[in-house]
Amino acid sequence: MYKIVGYPQTRAMRVMWLLEELGEPYDIDPAMPQSEGIREVNPAGKVPVLIDGDLILPESIAICQYLADKHGKFTFPAGTKERAIQDSFTQLAVDVLEGALWTAAKNSFIHPKELRVPEIKPVCKAEFAEGLRILDARMGEGPYVMGETFTVPDVILGHCGAWAVTAKFDLPKEGRIYDYFKALRNRPGYKAMMAKVVAAAAA
Structure with a gap:
């Protein structure tokens, strides 16, 4: 199961939306920007961060494109x-x-x-x-x-x-x-x- 670190009423909405579209389950740790909880996984203190196994990935654009590429949905193949x-x-x-x-x-x-x-x-x-x-x-x-x-x-x-x-x-x-x-x-x-x-x- 994916984990989103970040309060939902932020750019975390993007990741939540895409995971809903993909039909993939996820948990939310509602850490606020610049809080201790988010700084543990992103030194910049920005939300959201995606945790997928041993992958800790910040930046909502990178997260969304990673998820789309990984699941082969809502994206065209790289190089096309x-x-x-x-x-x-x-x-x-x-x-x-x-x-x-x-x-x-x-x-x-x-x-x-x-x-x-x-x-x-x-x-x-x-x-x-x-x-x-x-x-x-x-x-x-x-x-x-x-x-x-x-x-x-x-x-x-x-x-x-x-x-x-x-x-x-x-x-x-x-x-x-x-x-x-x-x-x-x-x-x-x-x-x-x-x-x-x-x-x-x-x-």
Whole structure:
């Protein structure tokens, strides 16, 4: 059984979602970022960390791609053209969309008050909006970024969409990107993951 170290209402959501999609059992150690529990397995103090036997793997992107590759689902094979395109969508999600959300978060509550630059947040929202424009321009007929096949970047992008709601970033109220995020939220794996996140928050 897999073990996720990290409080569910973080990037651990990505790993939980993918494991729900894979139908693989997992336990959660709800360690908070920078806590003693997480520093024991990740000196950076970042969550999540995946424990798979003797493998201790930090960084949610690496974890999700590892799980997809290991189980041969929700990914194209390495070295194929499709995988190259898939990875480019993952990079867009991380560099542009998550980058804007993370920078805004760091300057809202993560950094010590004396290090925050709240004036950067409108720039972050503009960068996020530009990322959505690029995503819209790059997507084909859908319903997912790789067409009919649900893949790792859909997990990352779907999490960014949920994060944007809590961060009060603007999301489209109609159109292809609206339909895309709605399709992701309607997946049974996403719903199962969110039920566990809500339960953890209420505990």
